[in-house]
Amino acid sequence: MTSGWKDQKKVTAEPPAPAADPSLLDRRAFLTGAVKVAGLAAAGGLSGNLLATAQAAESTSPELPPWMKIPGQPFRGYGQPAKYEEEVKRIIVQPYNGIAPGAGESMTPLHKLQGTITPNGLHYERHHSGVPDIDPARHELLIHGLVRRPLKFSVEALLRYPTVSRIYFLECSGNSFFNAAPEPPQKSCGAIHGLISCCEWTGIPLALLLDEAGLDPKGRWIVAEAGDAAAMNRSIPMEKALDDAMIALYQNGERIRPEQGYPMRLLLPGWEGNMSIKWLRRLTVTEGPVYSREETAKYTDLMPDGKARQFTFPMGVKSVITHPAAGMTMKGKGFYEISGLAWSGSGRITRVEVSADGGKSWAKAALQAPVLPLALTRFRLPWNWDGGPVLLQSRAIDEKGNVQPNRERWASQYSAGNTYHYNAIQTWSISPEGEIRNVYQ
Amino acid sequence: MSTNKLLSTLVLMAAVIFAAGTAFSGPNLGLEVKPEEIAAWDITVPPDGSGLPPGSGTAAEGGAVYSAKCAGCHGAKGMGGPADPLVGGIGTLAYKKPLKTVGSYWPYAATLFDYIRRAMPYNAPRSLSNDEVYAVSAYLLFLNGIIDAEVRMDAKTLPQVKMPNRDGFVSYWP
Numbered sequence: 001m002t003s004g005w006k007d008q009k010k011v012t013a014e015p016p017a018p019a020a021d022p023s024l025l026d027r028r029a030f031l032t033g034a035v036k037v038a039g040l041a042a043a044g045g046l047s048g049n050l051l052a053t054a055q056a057a058e059s060t061s062p063e064l065p066p067w068m069k070i071p072g073q074p075f076r077g078y079g080q081p082a083k084y085e086e087e088v089k090r091i092i093v094q095p096y097n098g099i100a101p102g103a104g105e106s107m108t109p110l111h112k113l114q115g116t117i118t119p120n121g122l123h124y125e126r127h128h129s130g131v132p133d134i135d136p137a138r139h140e141l142l143i144h145g146l147v148r149r150p151l152k153f154s155v156e157a158l159l160r161y162p163t164v165s166r167i168y169f170l171e172c173s174g175n176s177f178f179n180a181a182p183e184p185p186q187k188s189c190g191a192i193h194g195l196i197s198c199c200e201w202t203g204i205p206l207a208l209l210l211d212e213a214g215l216d217p218k219g220r221w222i223v224a225e226a227g228d229a230a231a232m233n234r235s236i237p238m239e240k241a242l243d244d245a246m247i248a249l250y251q252n253g254e255r256i257r258p259e260q261g262y263p264m265r266l267l268l269p270g271w272e273g274n275m276s277i278k279w280l281r282r283l284t285v286t287e288g289p290v291y292s293r294e295e296t297a298k299y300t301d302l303m304p305d306g307k308a309r310q311f312t313f314p315m316g317v318k319s320v321i322t323h324p325a326a327g328m329t330m331k332g333k334g335f336y337e338i339s340g341l342a343w344s345g346s347g348r349i350t351r352v353e354v355s356a357d358g359g360k361s362w363a364k365a366a367l368q369a370p371v372l373p374l375a376l377t378r379f380r381l382p383w384n385w386d387g388g389p390v391l392l393q394s395r396a397i398d399e400k401g402n403v404q405p406n407r408e409r410w411a412s413q414y415s416a417g418n419t420y421h422y423n424a425i426q427t428w429s430i431s432p433e434g435e436i437r438n439v440y441q
Numbered sequence: 442m443s444t445n446k447l448l449s450t451l452v453l454m455a456a457v458i459f460a461a462g463t464a465f466s467g468p469n470l471g472l473e474v475k476p477e478e479i480a481a482w483d484i485t486v487p488p489d490g491s492g493l494p495p496g497s498g499t500a501a502e503g504g505a506v507y508s509a510k511c512a513g514c515h516g517a518k519g520m521g522g523p524a525d526p527l528v529g530g531i532g533t534l535a536y537k538k539p540l541k542t543v544g545s546y547w548p549y550a551a552t553l554f555d556y557i558r559r560a561m562p563y564n565a566p567r568s569l570s571n572d573e574v575y576a577v578s579a580y581l582l583f584l585n586g587i588i589d590a591e592v593r594m595d596a597k598t599l600p601q602v603k604m605p606n607r608d609g610f611v612s613y614w615p
Contacts, residue, residue: 045461096514096523096524097523099513099514099523099524099563100514100563101561118610128560129526129560129563129566140455142474144474144479144483145472145484149473150473150474150479151472151473151474152471152472153470153471153472153473157468157470158470160468160470161468162468162472164462208467209471211467212467212469212471212597213471223485224483224560227559229445229566230559230560230566231484231558231559231560232560233485233564237615239615272520281482282482282483284483284485286487288485288487289486290485290487290552290555291487291488291548291549291552292485292552292555292556293552293555293556293560295553296546296547296548296549296610297541297543297546297547300610302534302539302541303611304535306534306535306536306539306600306609307534307609307610307611308534308546308609308610308611309610309611309613310610310611310613311612311613311614312613313613313614404484415534415535415539416538416539417537417538417539417541
C-alpha cells in the first residue's frame with residue numbers, strides 16, 4: 001500500500017468491510033421508505049407544534065428586522081461573500097517569513113466549504129517567488145525545441161483558439177505534509193490538508209498547439225517554464241502532454257486568477273500540482289528530462305535507504321472527512337452528517353468508507369454524483385453521535401483498485417524525512433466534550 | 442462537357458477542397474520564431490551543460506559574491522539559515538533527520554548554474570553576471586568539499602564535476 005502510483009497498481013482489493021458501527025446510519029437512510037414513514041409520524045406531531053408556534057408568534061409580535069424595513073445595498077460590479085463569512089479565508093504559511101514573503105503557500109479552508117468546487121478566491125496557492133503582476137499584452141508563450149517550426153503566441157491569439165472545459169482537482173505534492181511529523185499537529189482540517197482545490201478549467205488542449213508547431217518524433221519530453229521571478233520549470237513526459245494536458249485560460253468561468261497563473265497556466269490533471277506550471281511562458285520539446293531543481297532537489301520522495309523516488313507524477317488515492325473535523329467543535333450528541341472529499345490522480349473514486357471506531361468497522365458512504373475522474377468527489381454518511389469518544393476515519397478506493405493506506409503503511413515506504421505524496425487515512429478523535437483532535441492511528 | 446473535362450474539373454474541385462481543409466485545420470495564430478530570438482528566451486542548462494554561457498569563476502572569487510548576496514538568507518557558510526541549508530548533510534539521507542543540501546542531495550553540478558541563474562538571489566533574480574553565477578556555483582561546490590578553491594568553473598569544467606549523490610535517485614517514470 002503506497003501513495004506512489006506505481007505501487008498502487010499492485011494493490012489488490014481489501015477484504016469486505018465488516019458490519020459497521022451502528023452509530024453510522026445507512027447511506028440511503030434519508031431516501032428509504034422506512035424513514036419516510038417515520039418522518040410522516042413525526043410530521044403529525046410537528047404540525048401541531050408549528051400551529052402552537054405560529055399562535056405564540058402572533059401574540060408576541062416580534063419586531064421586524066431592519067433589513068425588512070429599509071432598501072438594501074445597490075449593485076456591485078464584482079460580488080463578495082457575506083460579511084458574516086469573513087473568517088472563511090485561506091490559511092497562509094510563510095516558512096521564510098519576511099526574507100521571502102512570497103515563498104510558501106496558502107491553504108483552502110476545506111472544513112468551511114461544501115460541495116466540490118473551490119471558489120476562485122479560496123483556491124490554494126503555492127508560490128516560489130510571489131505572484132507576478134503580468135501584463136497580458138506583454139506576455140507570450142514560446143513553443144520550441146524538437147519541433148518543425150518554433151512558434152510564439154500572444155495571449156490575444158490564444159484566446160481565439162477552440163477550448164474545452166473540464167473539472168479537475170489540483171493538489172500540491174506536499175499536501176498534508178504536516179502529518180508526516182512524528183507527533184500529530186493540532187491544526188484545522190484545512191491547515192493540514194488544504195493544499196488541494198478543484199475548479200472548472202477552460203483552456204486549449206496542449207496537443208493542438210504542439211500539432212501546429214509540428215512535433216519531431218525524437219521529442220519525448222516537454223519542459224514547461226514559468227514567467228515569474230522563480231522561472232520555475234518541470235519536465236513532462238510527452239504521453240501526458242498529448243493526453244489531457246491543457247493550457248488553462250479560465251477558472252470557474254472567469255479569467256484565471258493571478259495567483260493561479262494569469263494570463264495562462266499549464267494544467268496536468270491528477271499529477272503533482274507543481275508540474276502545472278503557472279504564468280506559463282515557454283515549452284521546450286526535448287529528448288529527455290532536464291533534471292531541474294524542482295525534480296531533483298525538491299519534489300523527490302526520500303526512501304528509507306537514502307535514495308529518492310523521482311518523477312512520481314500522479315497523486316495517490318486519498319480522502320479526508322471535512323465535517324466534522326479539526327477546526328470545529330461538536331454541538332452536542334445526536335444527528336450529524338459526516339461529509340468529506342475523496343480524489344485520486346489515477347481516475348475516478350469508486351468507493352469511500354467511513355469508520356467511527358478507528359478503522360475496526362467500516363460503512364459505505366454515499367458519493368455525490370457526478371463522480372468525475374481526477375476531480376474532487378463529495379461523500380456523505382448520516383451519523384448519530386451518542387456523545388461517547390469516537391475515532392472518525394475515511395478510506396477511499398479508486399477505479400484502478402488503489403486503496404488509501406493507513407499512516408503506518410504510508411510511512412513504511414519512505415524516510416522519516418519525506419514530506420511528499422502523503423495520502424494516509426486521517427483520524428479525527430472526538431472527545432465526549434466535543435473537542436476534535438488530529439491523532440495518528 | 443466531355444468526360445475528361447468533367448473529370449479534371451472534379452479533380453480540381455477536390456484539390457481546392459483538400460487545400461482549404463488543410464489550411465483551416467487549426468487557427469494557426471502562432472508566429473514563427475527565428476533561432477536567434479529563441480536564444481534570448483532559453484535559460485535551461487541540463488546536466489550535460491549544454492546551454493552554459495561563456496564566462497567562468499572560482500570559489501575564491503565566489504566567496505565575496507556569496508557573502509554580499511547569498512549569506513543573508515543561507516548563512517555565512519551555507520548553513521544556519523534562515524533559508525534552506527546548502528552545505529553538509531552527506532551521509533544523512535538514510536537516517537531519521539536527513540539533511541538535503543547541494544552537497545548531500547543535488548545530483549548534477551551544471552543544474553546548479555541553471556537554478557542560481559534563473560531564481561537567485563531571491564530578491565533580485567537574473568541580476569548576477571555569468572561570471573558571478575559560475576563563481577557562486579564553484580564556492581558552493583568548494584564549501585561542500587567537492588572541488589578545490591582554485592578550480593575554475595566554466596561551460597566545460599562545471600558539467601564534469603561529479604556530485605556525491607549523483608546516483609541517489611530512482612526514476613518512477615515510465
